[in-house]
Amino acid sequence: MRRRVRSKLMSMALTLTMAAGLLSGCGxxxxxxxxxxxxxxxxxxxxxxxxxxxxxLEELExxxxxxxxxxxxxxxxxxxxxxxxxAAPDMYFFAHDKIGVYAEMxxxxxxxxxxxxxxxxxxxxxxxxxxxxxxxxxxLPVYYETLLFMYNRLYMKDDEVPQTTEELYQYMQDNTxxxxxxxxxxxxxxxxxxGWINGFNGTILSADGTPGLDSKxxxxxxxxxxxxxxxxPGETEYATVNTLFKEGMAHSTIAGPWLVPTVRESGMDVGVxxxxxxxxxxxxxxxxxxxxxxxxxxxxxxxxxxxxxxxLRALMDPEVEVDLAKxxxxxxxxxxxxxxxxxxxxxxxxxxxDTAEHAVPMPNIPEMDVMxxxxxxxxxxxxxxxxxxTESAEAAQQEALQLIESMR
Amino acid sequence: MKKNKKKxxxxxxxxxxxxxxxxxxxxxxxxxxTGYISLTNMNVYHWNNYELIGLKNYKDALLxxxxxxxxxxxxxxxxxxxxxxxxxxxxxxxxNLLNLKRLRLRxxxxxxxxxxxxxxxxxxxxxxxxxxxNSQFGLLNQWLAKYNIGPxxxxxxxxxxxxxxxxxxxxxxxxxxxxxMDGALQSIExxxxxxxxxxxxxxxxxxxxxxxxxxxxxIAPSVVITTFTTFKQFDILFLLTQQVGAKxxxxxxxxxTYAYEKAFITNNYGYSSAISMIIFVIxxxxxxxxxxxxxxxxx
Amino acid sequence: xxxxTRENIGLVFANIFLILLCFVxxxxxxxxxxxxxxxxxxxxxxxxxxxxxxxxxxxxxxxFTEKPIMLWLKNSLILAVVTLxxxxxxxxxxxxxxxxxxxxxxxxxxxxxxxxxxxxSLLSMxxxxxxxxPMGLINTRTGLIIVYTGTMAVFALWNxxxxxxxxxxxIEEAAMIDGTxxxxxxxRIVLPLAKPTIAVTAMMVLIYVWNEYIFAINFMTGSDTxxxxxxxxxxxxTEMSGSWPIFAAASIVVSIPILIVFFAxxxxxxxxxxxxxxxx
Numbered sequence: 001m002r003r004r005v006r007s008k009l010m011s012m013a014l015t016l017t018m019a020a021g022l023l024s025g026c027g028x029x030x031x032x033x034x035x036x037x038x039x040x041x042x043x044x045x046x047x048x049x050x051x052x053x054x055x056x057l058e059e060l061e062x063x064x065x066x067x068x069x070x071x072x073x074x075x076x077x078x079x080x081x082x083x084x085x086x087a088a089p090d091m092y093f094f095a096h097d098k099i100g101v102y103a104e105m106x107x108x109x110x111x112x113x114x115x116x117x118x119x120x121x122x123x124x125x126x127x128x129x130x131x132x133x134x135x136x137x138x139x140l141p142v143y144y145e146t147l148l149f150m151y152n153r154l155y156m157k158d159d160e161v162p163q164t165t166e167e168l169y170q171y172m173q174d175n176t177x178x179x180x181x182x183x184x185x186x187x188x189x190x191x192x193x194x195g196w197i198n199g200f201n202g203t204i205l206s207a208d209g210t211p212g213l214d215s216k217x218x219x220x221x222x223x224x225x226x227x228x229x230x231x232x233p234g235e236t237e238y239a240t241v242n243t244l245f246k247e248g249m250a251h252s253t254i255a256g257p258w259l260v261p262t263v264r265e266s267g268m269d270v271g272v273x274x275x276x277x278x279x280x281x282x283x284x285x286x287x288x289x290x291x292x293x294x295x296x297x298x299x300x301x302x303x304x305x306x307x308x309x310x311x312l313r314a315l316m317d318p319e320v321e322v323d324l325a326k327x328x329x330x331x332x333x334x335x336x337x338x339x340x341x342x343x344x345x346x347x348x349x350x351x352x353x354d355t356a357e358h359a360v361p362m363p364n365i366p367e368m369d370v371m372x373x374x375x376x377x378x379x380x381x382x383x384x385x386x387x388x389x390t391e392s393a394e395a396a397q398q399e400a401l402q403l404i405e406s407m408r
Numbered sequence: 409m410k411k412n413k414k415k416x417x418x419x420x421x422x423x424x425x426x427x428x429x430x431x432x433x434x435x436x437x438x439x440x441x442t443g444y445i446s447l448t449n450m451n452v453y454h455w456n457n458y459e460l461i462g463l464k465n466y467k468d469a470l471l472x473x474x475x476x477x478x479x480x481x482x483x484x485x486x487x488x489x490x491x492x493x494x495x496x497x498x499x500x501x502x503x504n505l506l507n508l509k510r511l512r513l514r515x516x517x518x519x520x521x522x523x524x525x526x527x528x529x530x531x532x533x534x535x536x537x538x539x540x541x542n543s544q545f546g547l548l549n550q551w552l553a554k555y556n557i558g559p560x561x562x563x564x565x566x567x568x569x570x571x572x573x574x575x576x577x578x579x580x581x582x583x584x585x586x587x588x589m590d591g592a593l594q595s596i597e598x599x600x601x602x603x604x605x606x607x608x609x610x611x612x613x614x615x616x617x618x619x620x621x622x623x624x625x626x627i628a629p630s631v632v633i634t635t636f637t638t639f640k641q642f643d644i645l646f647l648l649t650q651q652v653g654a655k656x657x658x659x660x661x662x663x664x665t666y667a668y669e670k671a672f673i674t675n676n677y678g679y680s681s682a683i684s685m686i687i688f689v690i691x692x693x694x695x696x697x698x699x700x701x702x703x704x705x706x707x
Numbered sequence: 708x709x710x711x712t713r714e715n716i717g718l719v720f721a722n723i724f725l726i727l728l729c730f731v732x733x734x735x736x737x738x739x740x741x742x743x744x745x746x747x748x749x750x751x752x753x754x755x756x757x758x759x760x761x762x763x764x765x766x767x768x769x770x771f772t773e774k775p776i777m778l779w780l781k782n783s784l785i786l787a788v789v790t791l792x793x794x795x796x797x798x799x800x801x802x803x804x805x806x807x808x809x810x811x812x813x814x815x816x817x818x819x820x821x822x823x824x825x826x827x828s829l830l831s832m833x834x835x836x837x838x839x840x841p842m843g844l845i846n847t848r849t850g851l852i853i854v855y856t857g858t859m860a861v862f863a864l865w866n867x868x869x870x871x872x873x874x875x876x877x878i879e880e881a882a883m884i885d886g887t888x889x890x891x892x893x894x895r896i897v898l899p900l901a902k903p904t905i906a907v908t909a910m911m912v913l914i915y916v917w918n919e920y921i922f923a924i925n926f927m928t929g930s931d932t933x934x935x936x937x938x939x940x941x942x943x944x945t946e947m948s949g950s951w952p953i954f955a956a957a958s959i960v961v962s963i964p965i966l967i968v969f970f971a972x973x974x975x976x977x978x979x980x981x982x983x984x985x986x987x
Binding site: 416417419420421423424426427428430431433434435436437438439441442444445502505506508509510511513515517518519520521522523524525526527528529530531532534535536539540547579584587588590591595625626628629630632633636639640642664667677680681684687688691692695 | 714717718721722724725728729732733734735736738739793796797798800801803804805808809810811813816818820821822823824825826827828829830831833834835837838853854856857858860861862863864865866867868869870872873889903907910911914917918920935936939940943954958961962963965966969970973976
């Protein structure tokens with residue numbers, strides 16, 4: 001009996017010491033009070049972008065030590081950790097569309113707490129607009145991106161580039177056969193389909209948080225878009241669509257600027273053109289615009305203000321934006337960059353600059369979070385399961401309203 | 409004698425205490441806490457300043473438990489049954505095959521067949537999705553194309569998606585089942601078979617009267633465990649057909665994917681916790697109804 | 708003589724069938740393997756062949772040199788060993804008494820356990836986070852170990868209890884009469900008999916810890932605290948980046964330790980009861 005108790009006590013003690021050891025061993029990972037000069041930044045960007053940022057931020061050593069950490073599930077992780085000082089980063093580099101969620105969670109600090117608002121005037125108006133939620137600017141814009149119309153010059157000559165969507169349709173009909181596609185896009189992915197909906201003057205989510213899925217315009221867009229989808233592959237995900245284009249199986253596509261360096265690397269003579277104009281409305285396909293930039297978490301703004309300011313000021317250097325444009329075709333958010341030869345000579349960046357004129361900034365209100373899923377389902381229903389457009393749109397609208405209602 | 413009995417009970421409690429305390433703290437307490445969260449308005453708008461709001465979340469949640477939910481529930485049950493039956497039959501046959509006398513390469517086969525187990529599950533699922541089922545590049549369609557068939561949209565409809573998910577689940581789960589069955593088969597005294605052979609029993613009779621009854625108690629706990637693992641399978645269906653931006657056109661839902669789409673994407677933790685608690689209650693009711701008590705076949 | 712021939716033919720067919728089956732089962736793995744050896748950066752290709760057109764080992768080199776895979780391996784190992792230790796250490800005695808002793812609440816507890824196992828721990832993730840966070844256990848190994856041991860303790864107790872039930876009690880009774888203490892009884896008699904279930908349970912715990920990524924990426928927020936599964940997840944091709952061949956190479960590398968452990972445990976897993984000396 002006694003021996004049993006002793007052995008049990010031993011095992012318990014062992015477990016406890018083990019736990020304690022691990023605890024203290026891992027304590028070093030957390031951001032301690034004294035470590036005010038280390039800034040952790042989460043991002044989810046491609047390596048080319050991360051390298052430029054890393055290089056620039058290394059210049060701040062030894063005053064500020066910046067750790068750039070790639071998080072593939074950045075937005076979900078941030079929702080989970082919130083402002084937990086032990087787990088949360090100090091800043092994060094991401095598109096502007098999650099600002100609303102984090103601002104409501106009260107974990108973001110306005111950029112203007114650190115950088116006076118008038119200094120932000122150098123940025124393009126629409127990027128600042130995208131960064132504003134309830135009257136406060138929560139993001140320091142660095143670059144923006146829109147989808148682009150790209151074509152493979154091997155198949156599509158410059159003078160064959162469709163000016164209107166009907167021309168595009170004609171081209172697709174003529175060239176889609178035997179494993180080749182005239183045009184491919186991620187047709188049932190909301191971010192991509194949004195260009196068509198916006199081009200029809202429809203909306204996914206209005207500024208006040210009302211979904212517009214069952215509006216006349218949105219339904220018309222879905223109806224019209226469908227005939228294009230019929231001439232595209234059954235998959236809507238990124239890998240399939242881009243590989244088709246990369247391998248020369250698809251003559252043209254609508255994709256993000258990040259695709260350009262990779263297809264150039266594989267030896268393709270890729271052309272970038274303006275978006276085709278939708279015959280019915282006279283608008284070009286108007287994709288969402290995403291402004292990529294850096295956000296400051298409240299904790300860091302309060303406790304590490306100096307270091308944060310240094311990082312922000314480093315990223316306000318126009319040189320960074322030019323380097324990013326060269327590295328990965330990122331369109332600078334700073335107005336003045338478009339007077340530099342390095343930028344104006346860049347076909348991709350200038351194409352985005354043009355597209356941005358009618359691009360719609362992604363909504364940054366929290367309600368958008370549920371819309372991605374709802375619109376994704378709606379597109380799948382319409383494009384892939386062949387369900388009735390009007391009925392599906394109405395059902396999706398109801399669903400969206402209900403989900404938005406249950407967010408509160 | 410009475411004293412002895414008391415001592416026995418004390419002994420039992422003290423030996424099981426560490427495990428049970430662990431489970432109480434790590435498993436049960438969070439479930440209770442989920443229950444507490446479900447009574448609050450913890451969401452994006454009340455992240456740090458949430459408060460108790462009573463049963464409002466449950467009222468909202470019950471609105472979601474419509475036909476879609478019932479359908480998802482039925483699919484989940486069907487999924488569990490079909491997968492378990494197939495798993496048991498295939499594992500049983502394969503384990504028997506692997507135990508054939510004079511099969512020299514037995515260990516090689518076993519090791520190769522076990523490989524799917526070693527790969528992280530989501531890696532395997534992604535491999536299946538892009539490598540096998542993709543309608544443009546998947547191996548299946550590339551092979552079919554050689555015979556001028558296709559392209560088939562493997563994940564494009566509910567039925568096909570169910571089949572494909574079942575295939576992947578079997579691929580992932582069979583190594584465990586085969587290992588368990590194999591171990592169980594080897595524990596059977598060979599002399600039983602010998603005497604049965606003398607009596608002129610057929611293969612089927614041997615299986616039915618000796619093998620199955622003998623391995624049943626040994627594999628029972630693992631089967632119960634696997635049943636529940638299958639029941640709560642989320643990754644396969646979600647990663648194959650429902651990732652945002654990569655939907656395939658099938659609208660197959662299990663209760664977990666359904667709960668995810670209807671509640672978890674709202675970032676309303678009170679609300680999604682209410683859904684979690686309702687699922688928990690359904691599990692309790694279900695287990696009471698089907699009377700799934702632990703099998704006690706000893707003594 | 709005739710019977711022998713028939714058996715031989717059967718054996719040939721069995722071998723052919725098993726070889727084919729192994730091939731079919733391994734197709735996805737071979738696929739990953741082939742991609743990992745391919746110099747072209749693509750998982751997808753319209754004319755895939757198992758023999759890479761441009762053979763390279765660069766992806767494997769990249770896995771070991773460019774990614775902190777050794778660090779992730781260390782993290783995974785520590786988590787696996789501690790989780791294994793705790794869940795077996797607490798699970799074995801508990802499984803033993805649940806199998807052997809009658810005591811009030813036993814059946815109710817067993818029923819509750821299976822119910823708990825049925826409840827997906829994902830559904831209580833928020834609660835777990837909210838509970839661990841104030842204790843400062845987020846982003847620490849301890850936090851993750853706590854999560855893993857919870858799930859695995861239920862599994863271990865249930866799985867091993869079932870196996871203990873199938874071990875005849877007679878030997879233990881005989882030993883009891885000889886005056887063996889309960890601890891001796893378990894360590895000297897029950898444990899050797901229960902080797903297969905312990906091996907299988909250990910394997911399952913190990914695989915769980917090795918492959919679990921959802922809690923790992925949510926509870927471990929720094930890349931230096933990542934486990935292999937979480938690290939691999941972060942390597943995964945996302946919208947704009949990610950290299951499939953490196954991902955494929957990493958998947959193969961990650962699978963190898965599990966296979967080695969499996970080799971080591973294989974004998975124990977299939978050592979049946981009979982060889983333990985119990986005659987039915």
